[in-house]
Structure formats: structure tokens, C-alpha cells
Amino acid sequence: MSRFISALVCIFCWMVVVPINGQQQLPGVSSPGSEIRIEFATVVKGQPAERGQLAYRVSFRGKPVFNWSYLGLELMGQRALGDNVRIVSTSTSQADETYSVVHGKSNPVRNRYQALTVEVAEPSAPGRSFAIEARAFDDGVAFRYHIPVQPALTALQISNERTQFNFAKDATVYPLILRDFRTSYEDNYHILPLSAIQPTWLVALPLLAELPGSAWVAITEAHIENYAGMYLTRTASASILESRLAPRVDVAGLAVARATPASSPWRVLMIAAKPGSLIESNLVINLNPPCAIDDVSWIKPGKTAWNWWSGSYAEGVSFTPGMNTETMKHYIDFASRAGLEYMLIDAGWSADATGPNDSGGDITRTIPAVNLPEILEYARARNVRVWLWLHWTNVERQMEEAFPLYEKWGIAGVKIDFMDRDDQWMVDFYRRVLKKAAEHHLMVDFHGAYKPDGIRRTYPNLLTREGVLGLEYTKWSARVNPDHNVMLAFTRLLAGPMDYTPGGFNNVTREDFVPRQRQPMVLGTRAHHLALFVVYESPLQMVSDYPGAYEGQKDFDFIKTVPTSWDETRVLEARVPDYVVIARRRGREWFIGAITGWRPADLTVALDFLGQGNWTAEIYADAPDAGRNPKNTNRSERRVNAETKLSLHLAEGGGAAIRLHPVD
Numbered sequence: 001m002s003r004f005i006s007a008l009v010c011i012f013c014w015m016v017v018v019p020i021n022g023q024q025q026l027p028g029v030s031s032p033g034s035e036i037r038i039e040f041a042t043v044v045k046g047q048p049a050e051r052g053q054l055a056y057r058v059s060f061r062g063k064p065v066f067n068w069s070y071l072g073l074e075l076m077g078q079r080a081l082g083d084n085v086r087i088v089s090t091s092t093s094q095a096d097e098t099y100s101v102v103h104g105k106s107n108p109v110r111n112r113y114q115a116l117t118v119e120v121a122e123p124s125a126p127g128r129s130f131a132i133e134a135r136a137f138d139d140g141v142a143f144r145y146h147i148p149v150q151p152a153l154t155a156l157q158i159s160n161e162r163t164q165f166n167f168a169k170d171a172t173v174y175p176l177i178l179r180d181f182r183t184s185y186e187d188n189y190h191i192l193p194l195s196a197i198q199p200t201w202l203v204a205l206p207l208l209a210e211l212p213g214s215a216w217v218a219i220t221e222a223h224i225e226n227y228a229g230m231y232l233t234r235t236a237s238a239s240i241l242e243s244r245l246a247p248r249v250d251v252a253g254l255a256v257a258r259a260t261p262a263s264s265p266w267r268v269l270m271i272a273a274k275p276g277s278l279i280e281s282n283l284v285i286n287l288n289p290p291c292a293i294d295d296v297s298w299i300k301p302g303k304t305a306w307n308w309w310s311g312s313y314a315e316g317v318s319f320t321p322g323m324n325t326e327t328m329k330h331y332i333d334f335a336s337r338a339g340l341e342y343m344l345i346d347a348g349w350s351a352d353a354t355g356p357n358d359s360g361g362d363i364t365r366t367i368p369a370v371n372l373p374e375i376l377e378y379a380r381a382r383n384v385r386v387w388l389w390l391h392w393t394n395v396e397r398q399m400e401e402a403f404p405l406y407e408k409w410g411i412a413g414v415k416i417d418f419m420d421r422d423d424q425w426m427v428d429f430y431r432r433v434l435k436k437a438a439e440h441h442l443m444v445d446f447h448g449a450y451k452p453d454g455i456r457r458t459y460p461n462l463l464t465r466e467g468v469l470g471l472e473y474t475k476w477s478a479r480v481n482p483d484h485n486v487m488l489a490f491t492r493l494l495a496g497p498m499d500y501t502p503g504g505f506n507n508v509t510r511e512d513f514v515p516r517q518r519q520p521m522v523l524g525t526r527a528h529h530l531a532l533f534v535v536y537e538s539p540l541q542m543v544s545d546y547p548g549a550y551e552g553q554k555d556f557d558f559i560k561t562v563p564t565s566w567d568e569t570r571v572l573e574a575r576v577p578d579y580v581v582i583a584r585r586r587g588r589e590w591f592i593g594a595i596t597g598w599r600p601a602d603l604t605v606a607l608d609f610l611g612q613g614n615w616t617a618e619i620y621a622d623a624p625d626a627g628r629n630p631k632n633t634n635r636s637e638r639r640v641n642a643e644t645k646l647s648l649h650l651a652e653g654g655g656a657a658i659r660l661h662p663v664d
Helices: 275-280 325-338 372-381 392-409 424-439 471-475 482-490 526-535 556-561
Strands: 014-016 028-030 036-044 053-060 063-070 073-075 086-099 109-121 129-137 140-147 155-161 164-166 172-174 207-211 215-222 230-234 240-245 256-259 266-272 302-306 342-345 362-366 385-391 413-417 443-446 462-465 540-543 568-575 579-586 589-596 601-606 615-622 633-640 645-650 655-662
Touching: 028 109, 028 129, 036 086, 036 109, 036 129, 036 140, 053 129, 053 266, 063 215, 063 266, 155 240, 207 275, 215 275, 256 424, 266 275, 275 482, 275 568, 275 579, 302 325, 325 342, 325 372, 325 556, 362 385, 362 392, 372 385, 372 392, 385 392, 392 413, 392 424, 413 424, 424 443, 462 540, 482 526, 482 579, 482 589, 526 556, 526 579, 526 589, 526 615, 526 633, 526 655, 556 655, 568 601, 579 601, 589 601, 589 645, 615 645, 645 655
Parallel strands: 302 342, 302 540, 342 385, 385 413, 413 443, 443 462
Antiparallel strands: 014 086, 028 036, 036 053, 053 063, 063 164, 073 155, 086 109, 109 129, 129 140, 140 266, 155 256, 164 240, 172 207, 207 215, 215 266, 230 240, 568 579, 579 589, 589 655, 601 645, 615 633, 615 655
């Protein structure tokens, strides 16, 4: 099909009966480059045995990363599955394919791995069986459960998993700690020893960890389908984290209810020698099924103006700013002048919204102050398309009616908000939305969302999602600051695109910062916030501030030219949690984003990735006084090539944004 630019897939399978007499040769599989290996065994008191608890272990470059970690499922009304089994057989395979994507951090994407399936069975009644499928990539390993149809398991009622992650040493971890299973993943990350994680804490994914002298690891999951989202808690052992599944809301103690055969999501272990390599990884999308949409020509990444972030504010206009037709036209005019593809109309446009956060409304009608046909015609005439904000409860009630109507109107996409759950029902809701939206040529942005799981490979009409403490929080707190921004590159961003909503131009110092709803201030220099458009991957990228904030500003030229989807991504410099420098290519042009936290940084960035020829570098850098006057930048141009090394001085909370295009 046209979405695959090459289909060089080579898969070989064979069956091996594993000798269980002491299991001298443990079943396992190594990555294609042989640096990563995962092995399986049934263990008793931490040692391989003929029968016992199924477990796995992982090594990187010959050093242990995870020691024997238990595997199993807790079932309602039955004994746990996996605590008394023997290995029956194994089969191995390998694959190497290259496929194209509509949007992403790189294109094409290579999916290359060695695979192993381990089949186990209980040696005594009821004789239940299941399998673990594992894949070893050069950037990590992943495994999942397969439960076949069998007399003792015609249906599953899973209360939890017993999947463990037994770290080989007391790692430094960077957790997002949530209060419960009903949140929007909007909180700050922490820096702690693994042993400091408390058993009462609920840790979200992805979780970044450094095992000093061994590896950088990120735990997450991929391809969540008809299942519940996974979290982590600490066991009685200071080195072991164990899975926790988001519970259903309808049955106490139940997480997953489904018929067999059934498969769990992939449990993903991204592994690398350097943290920047984790940012470059496509492991999460590689573990998802291919694109399910035959014609993807209507899916268009881009940038959007947005009326919500700056509040009901406008200068020098003849109308009263707010949720009304004239204000929406004002933002459409800005998008058209700037060459932005979209305008996002946020909450408040739809009729009869009587519930919390504009729920309980009719998303097929507008309030009297919003003339949507007039707005859409106005936008079409200016080559701008419109997105609409929706509360998820309204989508659940009216999706069948609203989505065909939006297609008729010419709506580009929908931003769906406030789900704040990833239980089995809500996971299914996401999939139903994406499928129905694709049928009516609607792109999707999920807010109030759980972490990405790579579903965008299957449904690329999903451009981005929130699931992050983003720039909106500057309206009521100082929690979004340069330290937080750097941390996001190494944590949340590992799972997939992130709708952080960058673009704040009212840059102030810590001393001058005041949270406010209208004309919000942002912490960090202007160059820092320009760089976020490169550092943060999001095929739909907000240009969040009020249009007047950008008028006459030389720095806005960078935002107008920066793409939102990429052909190649390279991390040039990275130190957790201090700074990161990322280069991304679109076509023949490269863009570099460099950000630091509250500590200034002097960095030398090699441009050896450029290849042959000369290039013009347009550099937006912190001015010498940017620490005191964070709006100040210096824009310069210079001729560079692959031998050039750029010296960047990043101010306190600073950054640099660079556009590189070849000299013809």
C-alpha cells in the first residue's frame, strides 16, 4: 500500500522444546546488535527451577539491568496465573521492516527485532496455560501476555498484573507521582533514589531511570487495546516496582474483563547508554499495528492559533473580546497572516453547556454569539481550517450525529478534553473516537488524557495529546518553569507527541512572575520558548499567545517557519535534568532547539550531521542581558558546514533556536 515506502520484511520462525532439567540453557533473545538480552525462567527463591514462578531478566552490554522479575496475572475468583508453571516450549522469529508515517519524529521508520515466545502451563489442575511474547530491539525490549482459549479460561477477569521490574541496583529515578487513577497526568516530575519511592505512591508511565555505570532505562507500555492502563508501585523490596492496572468504575476490584483469546499491552523497556538515545527511539510506535486508514491524504500536521490561553483579551479592536464571532475572526486573520494552517475554537462555543467544564451541552449547535457558518466561510476564504473543542461526555452522547455534521461543515479536527482516566472502558472510548473520526476525515487532539501508547501509527488522525503539566499552568502557578521544561524532554516526551501548548512571548524573570488569567506571563527566556517548538514533538503545535504579542517581533519568524513533523531526529547534547539540544530535519532543512533549566549552560554543538556542502544558520540566541531581560534575543546569520562547532551560551532559563538551510 502507498503508506509503506518499503516492505522489506524478513520473518523466520521455529519451535524449540526447552530442556527443563535444571534449565541450564535459559530461553532468551538478544537484540539485532547483541547489546540487549532478555531471558526467561521459572524460578524458586530467585533461582531457575523445573517449575515455579515465571520470571524474566534483562541485561545491557553484559551488565544486569533487571534481575529476576516475576510475571503473572491476578484473576478474580481463581488462583493467580503464573506462580506455579513450567515452560512447555519456545519459538523464535525475527523481523526487519521499513514503513512510512504521516507524521512523527522520523520518516521512514525502521522496525527491526528478534523475537521469542515462551509457552508455559500449570503442571497440575486446572492446567491453565499462557504465553509471553518478547521482542528485543537495539533500543530496548518489550513483552506481553497471550492467553489462549481453554476450558479453564473462556473469559478473563483480571484484577491486576504481577508484572515486576526488579532493578539490578538502586537507580536514580524521575517519577511522576499521581494521587490516584483518575487524573490527567498533570504534575511535576521528581528526582529520587529508587529506594526512596514509597509503597503508597502511584507512579505514572513513562518512568525514566539511570542505573549508574550500566544503562538509562524508561519503562512504559504500548498498544493498549481492550485493556486498562498500567502504573507502578513499590513492593516491600526497595528495588522492585510492580504493575498496577487502572480499575474499572463499574465493578470493584476489577481492572479487565474480556473473553479469551486475549493479549495484554506491550510492557516496554527502552534501554540505552545515553539518555538522548531514548528520545530518538521509535520503539513505542513500532509495537503498534500498521495504519488502519487507507487514504491518509487528508491528515495534515500544522500549527494553530488558539483563543483560550491569552484569555478574553484584545488591543485596538472595535469588538468586545470573548467567545463570539468577531473574536474568532480576529484569530483567523492572525493565522492567515502568519501562514498557520489552523484556528482552534476552544470551550464555550457549543449550546446549552450546563455541566462542569462545558459538559452537558449540545455540540451540534452554537451559542447565539457564535455564528459558526460565518466563521467557517471566513476561514476558508483565508486558507485557514478550524478545530473545535469538545467535552468528552458530549462526544460520547453525540458522536454519531456530530462527526458527520462536522465533516459536512468542513471542520478539520476536534480537541476532546477532561477524560482523566485510562481504565478499560476509557481506553476503548479513545479507539472508538479515532475510528469514527477517521470515517469522517477529522483529526484528533486528546486533552485531559493519559500517556501516548503509539496508537498514532494505527490511527494517524490522532495528531497529539496532552497528558502533561503544560504551559496553561502559568495562568495560575509558577510550576511550569525551565527546570520542568527540560525534564519533560526526558520523561513524558518518551511516550509520544505532547501538546504542551508553547509560544508564550510575555517572558519574565522569576522575580517579576505573577500568575494571571489574561495575558499570562511565562518563565524562561524568549529563545527558550522558541526552542520548545523543536524540542517538543507535536504534529499539531499551538501558537498560544495573543496575536498582538507576536506583531513586529523578529523572533516570530522562527515560529512561522518551523515544521511540526520530521524526517529525522538527533539528540546532540543531553544531560538530565540540566539541558538538552535536539536537531530535527524536515526535507533539506534542519532545526535545532536547545534549552537549559535555571542554571546557565555553555555548550559546544557539533554540526557533523549536516553532510556535504554549506549551510546558512539563522540563530535566535539569548542576548547578553537575557537573564535580566528574558525577552531579549540576538538574531544572527552565519555560513556553516559539517566541520562547524557552534558555541552556545544559554542564560538562566535560556535557550537557542536555529534554522539551517542549504546554500544553493
